[in-house]
Amino acid sequence: MTRVVVIGGGPAGATVAARLARGGLEVTVLERDTFPRDKLCGEFLSGDVVAWLEAIGVMPALEAHAPPSIRRARFTSADGREARIALPTPALGLSRRALDATLFAHAVECGAEGVQGCEVEAVERRGYGWEVRAGARTFEADLVIGAQGRRSRLDRELARDFIAARHPFVGLKRHHRGADDLAEGVEIHTFDGGYCGASHVEGGAVNVCMLLEERVVRALGGADWDRVAAHLRSANPALAERLATLEPAGDPLAVAQVPFVDKTRHEDGVLFVGDAAAMIAPLAGDGQAMAIESAVRLAELVLDGGPRPGLGPAWDRLWRRRFGVRMKLARTLQRGLLSPKWSPRLVGTVGRAPAVGDALLRLLRTRA
Numbered sequence: 001m002t003r004v005v006v007i008g009g010g011p012a013g014a015t016v017a018a019r020l021a022r023g024g025l026e027v028t029v030l031e032r033d034t035f036p037r038d039k040l041c042g043e044f045l046s047g048d049v050v051a052w053l054e055a056i057g058v059m060p061a062l063e064a065h066a067p068p069s070i071r072r073a074r075f076t077s078a079d080g081r082e083a084r085i086a087l088p089t090p091a092l093g094l095s096r097r098a099l100d101a102t103l104f105a106h107a108v109e110c111g112a113e114g115v116q117g118c119e120v121e122a123v124e125r126r127g128y129g130w131e132v133r134a135g136a137r138t139f140e141a142d143l144v145i146g147a148q149g150r151r152s153r154l155d156r157e158l159a160r161d162f163i164a165a166r167h168p169f170v171g172l173k174r175h176h177r178g179a180d181d182l183a184e185g186v187e188i189h190t191f192d193g194g195y196c197g198a199s200h201v202e203g204g205a206v207n208v209c210m211l212l213e214e215r216v217v218r219a220l221g222g223a224d225w226d227r228v229a230a231h232l233r234s235a236n237p238a239l240a241e242r243l244a245t246l247e248p249a250g251d252p253l254a255v256a257q258v259p260f261v262d263k264t265r266h267e268d269g270v271l272f273v274g275d276a277a278a279m280i281a282p283l284a285g286d287g288q289a290m291a292i293e294s295a296v297r298l299a300e301l302v303l304d305g306g307p308r309p310g311l312g313p314a315w316d317r318l319w320r321r322r323f324g325v326r327m328k329l330a331r332t333l334q335r336g337l338l339s340p341k342w343s344p345r346l347v348g349t350v351g352r353a354p355a356v357g358d359a360l361l362r363l364l365r366t367r368a
């Protein structure tokens with residue numbers, strides 16, 4: 001039987017492991033962390049992700065967490081402009097603590113062996129297959145799938161090109177209480193060198209999550225939450241009003257070096273999926289949909305003929321067809337939102353003509 005090792009048990013890794021195990025392959029998914037655990041993310045599940053979660057059969061388990069529904073989006077700029085649009089399909093707010101643990105458990109239910117607390121350090125060719133090393137343990141595989149997320153020590157070990165470059169973006173998130181007026185809404189507040197989102201997740205919490213250019217963090221002397229929040233209050237008046245309605249209710253999480261660059265989809269026969277294949281700008285709110293969709297598409301490709309020569313290039317072609325356009329559009333929009341010159345114009349345009357916002361949302365998404 002074909003043996004597959006999946007590295008990383010986040011949304012992409014857990015989904016590809018579940019599909020391949022259901023398809024009859026012998027699958028082991030190796031995850032560095034132990035679930036449940038928190039993760040930096042806006043925790044906004046677009047209508048797209050919801051459709052994929054329904055398609056892979058995990059919605060009943062997720063509904064047990066009672067994720068709040070999100071139906072409206074509001075964008076604001078530093079000079080006081082704002083835009084409001086109705087989301088084309090309802091989204092949900094669900095913590096990564098709940099989502100990732102559920103998806104990993106689903107992979108195990110589908111027949112994959114799930115190993116937690118297991119950080120992969122090396123992947124080496126052995127004859128026609130691979131040896132995957134994690135501490136003292138070794139796993140043999142006929143096929144290795146890398147689902148290790150946006151940036152992992154493993155990428156350095158695999159000598160992937162993108163890892164050598166500097167990626168001048170920092171992500172920051174913290175759960176809060178309050179903001180009752182935000183019910184059923186997601187907000188994105190833009191300012192010079194960053195944007196900050198806020199929306200409800202399960203249990204009445206509000207997730208505040210932002211992307212900042214590294215220069216902003218450097219000027220503030222670091223990613224300390226209180227210092228960043230004080231800066232946000234002076235950077236955008238609508239954001240200052242929003243923060244005034246919120247009380248921190250959890251520890252902040254920060255990550256540096258968030259990579260918005262092209263990556264390889266395969267190297268030396270190892271296939272990459274989810275953020276390990278490329279990361280979409282968070283403003284699209286579609287990273288988790290792409291992680292799950294790319295996992296489903298990759299599993300279909302593998303199951304349709306098994307590991308074979310030419311699988312890597314075939315995966316790359318399929319990936320570009322499915323995700324290439326929205327990836328570029330999201331990066332262009334992100335450049336605009338981070339710019340003090342362009343973000344008021346973008347927000348102002350969508351404010352005057354919400355149809356423009358609807359059209360952009362449609363281009364950023366595909367349905368299951």
Ligand SMILES: Cc1cc2nc3c(=O)[nH]c(=O)nc-3n(C[C@H](O)[C@H](O)[C@H](O)COP(=O)(O)OP(=O)(O)OC[C@H]3O[C@@H](n4cnc5c(N)ncnc54)[C@H](O)[C@@H]3O)c2cc1C
Nearest residue numbers: 008010011012032042043044120149152171274275287288
């Ligand atoms: C600031 C910010 C906000 C975002 N907001 C949203 C949002 O609101 N909505 C949305 O849809 N998307 C959002 N995203 C994107 C979303 O978080 C990602 O696209 C999604 O997590 C990708 O899933 P993944 O499974 O590919 O990677 P990950 O979720 O990163 O999972 C990778 C897994 O691999 C494990 N791992 C790493 N290295 C190893 C190793 N060597 N061995 C074993 N395991 C390993 C990690 O522990 C992790 O569990 C946001 C991203 C950022 C940066």
